[in-house]
Amino acid sequence: MRHGRGETLDQTARRAGISPQYLSEIERGVKEPSSEMIAAVTGALDITLVDLVGAVADRLGTVRETVRDTLGQATCRAAFALAA
Template sequence: MAEIIPLPTKASRPSRQPEPLWREALGDRLRGIRHDRGERLADTAERAGVSPQYLSEIERGLKEPSSEMIAAVAGALEVTLIDLTAAVVDDLRARTAEPAAVGSRAMLSLAA
């Protein structure tokens, strides 16, 4: 007869948190900037040319906004896309306990 080998259970597997989604980190950062400025959702949305409901969904990470929408909201908050993107990347790095999957050498080769 064949030997029965038990499969690993969930308890024996290392627990790994899923990586946060870009849209969630972006939304958190946009909400933080808006709150730091003391602005209401409706005021920022109006300047960005989006509905308050849509901006709320972006801030809660429920919508995957287009680059045009991100630029409009960033402009309404007087933040450059470069600064916003860098801040979101920093937030994602801070949330991720594991080292980046792509090392600096691989990043340089991707850029070439």
């Protein structure tokens, strides 16, 4: 979402009150943010938690279709279990 808005890590991180390095780690899946950090980032992006969850669901749906096309239904369920 940050990329879609044309924002830099610095801009979004500053508004969220976190370091750009930490935001980068969240985006890359290196860090698992607390609920407070998620709230700070969604606030900085001026989106709701519902917007964020919807975007994640859309992305997982895309991953699901790719996995299904490539590896079949059973592997798709395993990928969703790992994502959860």
